Amino acid sequence: MLTGERVPSQAELIAGVVRFVGEILGASSLRFEVGPTLVILGIMLVFLQLVARPVSRWVTSDAGGLAGLGRAMALAAEAGTDAVVSLGTAGVARSTDAHSRLQTLAALPVLGHVARAAARSGVPLRVLTNDPLAGVAAAATLDSAHAITSTLERVGRSRIVMVGEGRQAAGGLVMTTRARPAAAVVAGSLREEATLHLEGLRGSAGSLAAASAEVAQAPALLLSGGGALIGPEAYQVPADLRAEVTERTMVMAANRLIFIAVAVLAIGSALALAGVIAPQDLLLGIGRE
Amino acid sequence: MVAVVGVLLLADLLLVNASLAEIAGVAIDAAILVAAGAALAAVASLALRRAGDLVRRRGDPIGAAVVLGGMAAVLIAGLRPGANGSSDPAVGWLVSALLIPMGATLFALLFVTTLAASRRSLATRSREATVLVTAAVVVLVLLLPIGGGVGAWLSGAAGWALDVPIGAVFRGMLVGVAILAAVLAARTVFGVGTTDE
Numbered sequence: 001m002l003t004g005e006r007v008p009s010q011a012e013l014i015a016g017v018v019r020f021v022g023e024i025l026g027a028s029s030l031r032f033e034v035g036p037t038l039v040i041l042g043i044m045l046v047f048l049q050l051v052a053r054p055v056s057r058w059v060t061s062d063a064g065g066l067a068g069l070g071r072a073m074a075l076a077a078e079a080g081t082d083a084v085v086s087l088g089t090a091g092v093a094r095s096t097d098a099h100s101r102l103q104t105l106a107a108l109p110v111l112g113h114v115a116r117a118a119a120r121s122g123v124p125l126r127v128l129t130n131d132p133l134a135g136v137a138a139a140a141t142l143d144s145a146h147a148i149t150s151t152l153e154r155v156g157r158s159r160i161v162m163v164g165e166g167r168q169a170a171g172g173l174v175m176t177t178r179a180r181p182a183a184a185v186v187a188g189s190l191r192e193e194a195t196l197h198l199e200g201l202r203g204s205a206g207s208l209a210a211a212s213a214e215v216a217q218a219p220a221l222l223l224s225g226g227g228a229l230i231g232p233e234a235y236q237v238p239a240d241l242r243a244e245v246t247e248r249t250m251v252m253a254a255n256r257l258i259f260i261a262v263a264v265l266a267i268g269s270a271l272a273l274a275g276v277i278a279p280q281d282l283l284l285g286i287g288r289e
Numbered sequence: 290m291v292a293v294v295g296v297l298l299l300a301d302l303l304l305v306n307a308s309l310a311e312i313a314g315v316a317i318d319a320a321i322l323v324a325a326g327a328a329l330a331a332v333a334s335l336a337l338r339r340a341g342d343l344v345r346r347r348g349d350p351i352g353a354a355v356v357l358g359g360m361a362a363v364l365i366a367g368l369r370p371g372a373n374g375s376s377d378p379a380v381g382w383l384v385s386a387l388l389i390p391m392g393a394t395l396f397a398l399l400f401v402t403t404l405a406a407s408r409r410s411l412a413t414r415s416r417e418a419t420v421l422v423t424a425a426v427v428v429l430v431l432l433l434p435i436g437g438g439v440g441a442w443l444s445g446a447a448g449w450a451l452d453v454p455i456g457a458v459f460r461g462m463l464v465g466v467a468i469l470a471a472v473l474a475a476r477t478v479f480g481v482g483t484t485d486e
Contacts, residue, residue, distance in 0.1 A: 028306035037303055044299070044475070093324040099470060106473055132331030133324055162335055164356075168392035175398075192396060199402045202409075213470070215462045219425075222417045223406035232465035235473045 063240040064209045065227025069114060069183065072207050073121035076182030082124040084181040084205060085111050086174070086197065087138060088188020088212065089167040091131020100189035102235075103213050104134050107187035108141055109238035110211065114185050115145035118158070122151075125158040126181065130170055135160045167193045174200030186210040187234070194220035202226065211237055295478030336360060 008016070030037050062068075076083055087107050090100035111127065118125045127138045138160050146155040163170045171193035177200070184205035190197055194217040202208050208226030213234040221228040229237050271277045294316050301313035339353040366372065366379035374380075407425075410418030431447035434440070 024306060024308065025304075028304045028309070031303055031305050040303065043471070093328065099466075102470055102474060102477075105477055132328045135331060136327050162331065166388070166392060168395045172395050175395075192399070195399055195402045195406060196395060199406055202406075213466050215459060215466060218462070219421055220403075220406075222415075222421050223403070223410045225406070225410055225413060225415065225418070228417075231462040232469040235466070235469035238473070 062227075063233070063237045064211055064229040065207070066110070066113065066185075066209055066237075066241065068207060068227075069117045069185075070121075072183035073117050073123050075206060076118075076123040077121045079182060081180060081182045082126050083114065083118055084126045084128065084179075084184040084201065085114050085138075086128040086170065086184070086186040086188065086201070087111065087131075087134050088186065088190055089130055089170045089193060089197070090189035091129065092133040092137065094131050096189070099213070100191075103187075103189040104131070104137075106213075106235050106238055107211070108137055109241060110185065110187040111138060112141050112145055113241045114183075115142050115158070116149055119146050119149040119151045119154060122154060123182070124154075126179070127158070127160045128163050128170060128173070129160065130163050130165060130167075132162070135162060167191055168196075171196030171200060174204075176200075177204065180204045180206075182206045184208050186212070187229075187237075188212065189214055190217050190220070195223070198224040291478065299478070332360075 032040070073083065087104055088100075090096050090104050092101055092104050094101070115125055117123075125142065127135075127142070129135045129138060142158050142160075143155060146152050161173075163173045167190075174197055181204065184201040184207070186198060186201065186209070188211075190210075190212045191214060194212065194214070198208070198210055198220055202224055208224055209229075210221045210224050210226060211229035211234040212221060213231055215231050218230045221230050268277070297309070297316060298313055301309050336357065339356045342348040342353040343350050343357065363380060363383060366383055367374050367377055369379075372379070407418070407422050411422060428447065428450060431443050431450060433443060435443060
């Protein structure tokens with residue numbers, strides 16, 4: 001609070017902020033009851049715990065076959081072909097449900113992962129989308145990938161392809177295109193056109209990886225014949241992307257240590273319950289002659 | 290910026306406050322304007338690109354002509370003097386008589402493509418696909434239109450399969466999707482991301 005002649009002290013500033021927040025809260029009311037509000041805040045607290053460590057720790061498997069991207073890019077560079085990433089058919093600004101649009105956002109880290117691999121190998125990337133905002137986001141992701149890998153001179157070779165409005169347009173395009181990419185990655189929402197979309201890419205691309213959280217389309221992903229990330233895995237994959245093999249090895253080693261510790265605890269508990277050993281004697285006996 | 294807007298929208302969800310609602314409304318309106326601007330820019334870019342393809346005879350000139358013709362048809366139908374915009378009958382005719390039948394034609398291929406995908410998956414001996422196709426065949430048999438006691442038993446078994454094992458798997462996946470979607474949304478709102486570099 002200004003007193004006229006001097007700069008306010010920190011205490012006065014904090015008091016002013018507290019008073020301001022108090023006034024806002026005093027003029028507000030809860031939109032929901034106390035219970036639902038606390039539940040929402042509790043859920044947010046749990047989510048904060050999860051988002052504080054956004055890297056998945058427990059998964060060491062190859063997410064959707066994406067570990068094979070390096071080989072696919074090497075083949076593409078040798079053959080002089082490109083790679084395709086499809087962001088699904090929901091987009092970001094299209095009139096569809098939030099669950100589908102969120103999948104497009106989840107696909108952007110996957111696009112970044114593929115784009116960095118392609119940039120390093122000098123492979124042009126073709127990004128398929130049917131939404132202008134998703135196209136803008138994809139262009140920014142491509143630029144970022146080339147900037148990170150110091151390959152900005154190659155950014156002009158990659159392109160964003162607007163496949164047209166509607167989910168069926170994307171399926172029709174991939175089924176009729178003559179290009180034969182070395183690798184195709186589909187990440188995003190796929191609905192009724194999933195089989196058409198994946199079959200079209202499967203027929204032309206050298207390898208295929210598909211990720212979609214649309215539960216009803218899980219059979220289409222399983223039948224696509226490539227790597228499949230089904231249901232929750234489509235949202236989990238951004239946290240599981242690893243460029244370095246050592247990271248996965250470290251996670252694997254940590255998981256094994258945890259497994260061994262849990263096994264020792266379980267076996268020790270079973271032996272103690274069976275009366276084979278007495279834990280207190282065993283612990284107190286350590287170091288005793 | 291993302292985190293600030295995210296917290297602002299969350300606070301507006303929980304609290305009824307006129308000032309807060311006004312600020313959140315401004316943020317949402319700004320997002321809508323940006324989306325509309327990006328959409329217009331993308332359409333203009335598409336038209337210019339395709340017009341360039343047509344003039345310079347590069348790429349796919351026939352496809353470019355079709356794209357430009359389609360854009361022109363919808364624009365003329367919706368923006369001609371006296372038209373009602375997107376609700377004009379001419380626009381409705383273009384959608385219902387051209388767009389929807391073409392989409393339906395593509396979707397008619399689903400039966401063939403699904404069979405082809407099943408055959409290829411079995412040929413490559415994919416374990417998951419084999420289980421999937423086997424389950425599909427079992428459900429197909431259960432749903433056969435057979436009368437009498439056998440038919441009733443098959444129908445009951447089909448209902449049980451749909452309600453219990455398939456329903457359980459479906460709901461389990463939906464719960465997992467909901468949890469991880471919420472986690473991803475929270476990460477997006479708070480601007481927390483990972484890098485695999």
